[in-house]
Amino acid sequence: MKSYTDNIKEISKRLLKEDKVDMVIGYRTGSVPLMHQPFFAQNQEEVDEFVWDSNCGLNLANYITDRTERIGILATGCNSRNIAVHIVEGKIKREQLYIIGIPCKGMVDRHKLSAMADGDITSVEDENNGSITITGQNFSKTVDKAEVLQENCSVCVHRNPVIYDELAAEEVTEQKRDDVDPYARVKEIEALSPEEKWAHFDDLLSDCIRCYACRNACPLCYCPLCFVDESNPQWVGKSIDHTDVRTFHFLRAYHCAGRCTDCGACVRSCPVGINVRDFTKKLEKDCLELFDWEAGLNTEQRPPLDTYRPDDPEEFIK
Amino acid sequence: MKVIRIDKNDWAEGIEKIRKTYSLIGPVKEKFYHIFANLGSGQMPDMEFTNSRISPKYIIYPQSEIILKCSMNAEEEDYKIYREPEDKEYKEKAVLGIRPCDADSLPVVMRNFDTDEYKDPYWLRAFETTTLVGLACDAPCPSCFCTSAGSGPYNHKNLDVMLIDNKDHYLAEIITEKGEKLAEAAGWQDKAEGIADEIAKRKSDAESKIESNVHTDNLAKQPLLDLYEATSIWEKAAFACINCGTCTYVCPTCWCFDIQDEVYGREGFRIRNWDSCMYPLFTLHASAHNPRGTKLARLRQRFMHKLKYYVDKYENGIQCTGCGRCVRLCPVNIDIRRICNMMNSYDPETCTCEATVS
Numbered sequence: 001m002k003s004y005t006d007n008i009k010e011i012s013k014r015l016l017k018e019d020k021v022d023m024v025i026g027y028r029t030g031s032v033p034l035m036h037q038p039f040f041a042q043n044q045e046e047v048d049e050f051v052w053d054s055n056c057g058l059n060l061a062n063y064i065t066d067r068t069e070r071i072g073i074l075a076t077g078c079n080s081r082n083i084a085v086h087i088v089e090g091k092i093k094r095e096q097l098y099i100i101g102i103p104c105k106g107m108v109d110r111h112k113l114s115a116m117a118d119g120d121i122t123s124v125e126d127e128n129n130g131s132i133t134i135t136g137q138n139f140s141k142t143v144d145k146a147e148v149l150q151e152n153c154s155v156c157v158h159r160n161p162v163i164y165d166e167l168a169a170e171e172v173t174e175q176k177r178d179d180v181d182p183y184a185r186v187k188e189i190e191a192l193s194p195e196e197k198w199a200h201f202d203d204l205l206s207d208c209i210r211c212y213a214c215r216n217a218c219p220l221c222y223c224p225l226c227f228v229d230e231s232n233p234q235w236v237g238k239s240i241d242h243t244d245v246r247t248f249h250f251l252r253a254y255h256c257a258g259r260c261t262d263c264g265a266c267v268r269s270c271p272v273g274i275n276v277r278d279f280t281k282k283l284e285k286d287c288l289e290l291f292d293w294e295a296g297l298n299t300e301q302r303p304p305l306d307t308y309r310p311d312d313p314e315e316f317i318k
Numbered sequence: 319m320k321v322i323r324i325d326k327n328d329w330a331e332g333i334e335k336i337r338k339t340y341s342l343i344g345p346v347k348e349k350f351y352h353i354f355a356n357l358g359s360g361q362m363p364d365m366e367f368t369n370s371r372i373s374p375k376y377i378i379y380p381q382s383e384i385i386l387k388c389s390m391n392a393e394e395e396d397y398k399i400y401r402e403p404e405d406k407e408y409k410e411k412a413v414l415g416i417r418p419c420d421a422d423s424l425p426v427v428m429r430n431f432d433t434d435e436y437k438d439p440y441w442l443r444a445f446e447t448t449t450l451v452g453l454a455c456d457a458p459c460p461s462c463f464c465t466s467a468g469s470g471p472y473n474h475k476n477l478d479v480m481l482i483d484n485k486d487h488y489l490a491e492i493i494t495e496k497g498e499k500l501a502e503a504a505g506w507q508d509k510a511e512g513i514a515d516e517i518a519k520r521k522s523d524a525e526s527k528i529e530s531n532v533h534t535d536n537l538a539k540q541p542l543l544d545l546y547e548a549t550s551i552w553e554k555a556a557f558a559c560i561n562c563g564t565c566t567y568v569c570p571t572c573w574c575f576d577i578q579d580e581v582y583g584r585e586g587f588r589i590r591n592w593d594s595c596m597y598p599l600f601t602l603h604a605s606a607h608n609p610r611g612t613k614l615a616r617l618r619q620r621f622m623h624k625l626k627y628y629v630d631k632y633e634n635g636i637q638c639t640g641c642g643r644c645v646r647l648c649p650v651n652i653d654i655r656r657i658c659n660m661m662n663s664y665d666p667e668t669c670t671c672e673a674t675v676s
Contacts, residue, residue: 030651031675032461037651038558058650062560115350120460207349209372209381211594213562213649229599238578238591239382269649271564272371273350 003128004052004102007168008074011100012047015072021098024072025063027056033124033134034110038063052168053126057107057150059265061219065091073097074168076104078152078263080161081296082219085259088302091222101164103172106145106153107264108132111273113148116141152264152277155182162297182262183285189278200278201246207272208245210238214266214276215252220259227251253279258287258303259295320492321517322501323510324481329488330362332504336412339503340449343377344414345370354413363414365453365483373570373643374420377413378444379427379592381567385440386588390581400588412449412500419462419641421450421476422469423570426639429632430573440590449496452477456524459642463655466531467640472521482520489513530675532658534636537629544666545626546618551660551671556614558650563594565620565644565652571637574600595619621657 002010012024028039028049036055040063041047052074060073061082071092075083080099086092113132114121118139125133126145133142146154157180160171181187192200212228215221228236228248237244253276262284266276287293290313291304304312324332333342337359344363346355352367354374386400424445431438455462455471464470474480478497482489489510492501501507545551566572576593579586593600596617601610610616628637638654645653655675664671 031653031656032645032651035648035651039554040557063557111350119457122460209563209567211563211567212597213560213564216560216562217649229597231599231602237580238576238593239580239589240591241382241580269560269562269564271568271647271649 004169005050008052008100008102009047009050011166011168012041012050012072013044015098016041016043016047020070021072022069024050024074024100025060026050026074027052030055033121034108034113052102054106054108054132054145055110055124055126057264057268058217059219059263061086062217062265064097065219065222067092067096069096071097073099074102075099075161075164076102077156077158077160077162078104078261080163081158081261082263084163084296084299085261085303086219087299088296089259094299098166099161099164101161101167103161103167103169104153104156104159105130105172106149106156106159107268108145108148109150110268113143116143116148150264150268151185151275152262152267155180155184156262157182158261158294158297163299183281185278186282186285189282202242204274204278205242205245205249208240208249208274209272210240210245210248211271213269213271214274217265217269218256219263219265220256221252249276249279253283256280257283258291258293258305260284261295320498321510321513322490322492322506323508324488324490324506325508326486326488332506333362333414336500336504340410340412340500342412342414343374354416357414365415365481367415368457368459369417369420369455369641369643371643371647372568373423373641374413374416375423375427375570377411378424378448379441379573381592383440383590384587385577385590388586388588389584390586391584398586400586408443408447410447410449412451414451415453415481416450416477417455417641418452418471418473418477418480419455419464419467419469419639420570421452422464422473422639423641424476426571426637427573429634449478449500450476451479451481451497451500454480454482454520454524456483456520456527458524458528459646460529461642461645462528462640463530463532463642464640465525465528466534467638468635469639470521471524471528472517482517489517491517530655532636532638532640532655533662534625534629534658536662537625537636537658538633540626540661540664541666542626542630545661545664546622548661548664548666548669548671550669551657551664552614552618555652555657556612556617559596559613559617559652560650561596561598561613561616562649563596564647564649565654566594566596567592568643568647570639570641570643571624576600595623617652621654621661624654625658625661 015021023040023042025040027036029051030036034055059082060079087094117134119136121134121136123135130145131142132145157175236247260280293304342357343354344357345352345367347364351371354370387403388398388400389396431441458471474493478494480491492498574593575590578589602608624637656673659674660671
């Protein structure tokens with residue numbers, strides 16, 4: 001059986017050779033373990049740099065916003081859903097894209113792996129049998145991949161791409177919401193008292209340095225001018241004052257409501273380990289419960305907060 | 319140089335003594351990584367750490383700092399007249415456990431904050447009242463490259479005291495007068511004799527553990543505009559870059575800031591905040607023109623500043639001490655070692671360069 005990487009290279013080379021696309025967007029091996037780099041290939045040699053394993057955790061839909069070329073792009077379940085959101089929101093045209101679907105087995109959490117290592121990790125082997133081996137100067141450890149998955153991947157119910165032109169591997173079995181509760185953590189927070197919730201979110205954001213890695217890694221955050229960058233008038237202060245930090249995170253989360261696919265790029269990119277998904281996952285749950293809506297499952301419907309239906313829930317209006 | 323032996327059994331007692339004169343800052347594990355934080359009463363620094371996730375530059379140069387204050391009450395005499403805050407204290411403080419790479423970033427930053435023309439009073443006062451008790455580095459990370467960036471795991475030239483962990487005791491090199499004063503306050507006076515060779519060996523052992531490096535020998539000679547226009551260096555990196563400020567905010571040598579006025583109730587504050595060349599707003603003109611309007615232009619600015627403009631302007635190496643934080647934390651793996659080696663090896667004739675990380 002050919003590996004994902006081999007298939008991706010073969011498809012990409014064919015697309016470029018047949019002049020179906022101008023570029024293919026994928027990943028190349030990073031210079032440090034657990035960190036592959038989003039990368040575009042325009043010729044056969046560059047395609048040879050492509051790699052696919054459990055360290056490709058950013059969202060490639062972030063890289064197609066407003067592009068004009070014909071693009072081949074790798075897309076896992078969540079990435080394909082964000083591509084669909086992009087198409088619905090007019091950020092790219094479906095006919096510009098050749099989507100190479102990647103049935104996804106989940107990405108590993110580099111913080112969890114680093115915490116398990118007895119020293120600095122110098123190499124990572126992603127075995128096909130569902131285990132991960134990390135090696136450092138004086139240690140080598142093999143762990144079950146399921147234990148070190150990113151939290152969003154471990155509760156994912158859309159591992160297979162929802163739109164694609166070609167698959168790079170056979171579809172994988174989907175998890176069901178009955179077997180794995182994607183909202184277990186949200187429910188824990190919902191059960192807190194208002195004071196406890198406030199304390200939880202205060203603690204969650206206490207380390208934020210406002211580098212905006214979460215925002216910039218997010219394919220939904222494509223505004224030409226983000227509200228925090230408005231300077232005339234200026235809406236939000238620039239310091240690390242708690243009110244301003246909260247304003248940024250709360251408002252950004254609401255802007256993502258009904259559009260977020262829980263790809264986890266925000267959490268993965270945060271340098272100080274803030275679980276940004278504590279905000280976005282709650283909004284995802286609300287959209288599912290109130291509007292029976294999951295983001296990016298087709299390329300026609302606009303998200304619920306973008307539209308009005310006479311039967312929209314309105315119990316919150318007192 | 320004087321070297322003192324500090325038995326680890328006496329370490330806590332010495333720390334308690336210096337608390338009387340200095341406020342103490344040291345490595346503390348919060349959540350799942352280390353930061354440099356104020357040490358509360360009885361709290362000890364965790365000297366078993368590798369390094370803090372974010373550089374300790376904020377000890378001297380806080381991310382947000384009130385530099386001026388005024389009244390916003392129209393009935394008061396100093397309505398809207400900005401003055402230095404009277405309650406701004408510059409108490410003697412000691413930073414325990416700072417690594418040599420981070421201490422070596424201070425003279426780099428000082429080149430910006432202390433010039434013949436301008437002296438930044440906030441940075442300088444904080445710097446002058448700080449005593450640095452460094453900790454030599456015996457187990458550098460695979461992404462560290464200090465030895466080729468003007469620093470080193472046993473580099474003590476910008477420390478006041480350098481501690482070397484020697485199992486049941488520390489060897490403390492007393493480097494400056496400030497260091498002498500602190501050692502006296504701590505009651506550390508047990509002179510260690512005849513250990514120069516041992517320290518030299520420890521130093522070379524530590525240096526040999528640094529696995530990666532940057533090549534910088536050619537940077538000054540490279541024609542500036544050729545590097546500026548070197549698409550082969552910038553294009554692929556700029557594609558991956560998401561233009562967040564992580565690299566600049568975790569960096570010990572990035573010094574750029576923005577000044578903002580804010581009002582709380584009846585008081586006005588002028589606040590200096592870190593800023594980042596990665597953000598479009600950093601260079602946005604009032605006219606709406608942005609001279610660095612593209613992602614490529616902003617990414618290029620960061621590396622050109624650190625590895626070319628700074629090199630040419632100050633003739634004192636690169637604006638980087640090889641701590642490796644940006645390498646470890648960039649979410650899209652833009653590796654300064656790779657970019658530096660590309661810039662150093664760039665051949666304008668063929669527009670090619672070598673992309674290596676060692």
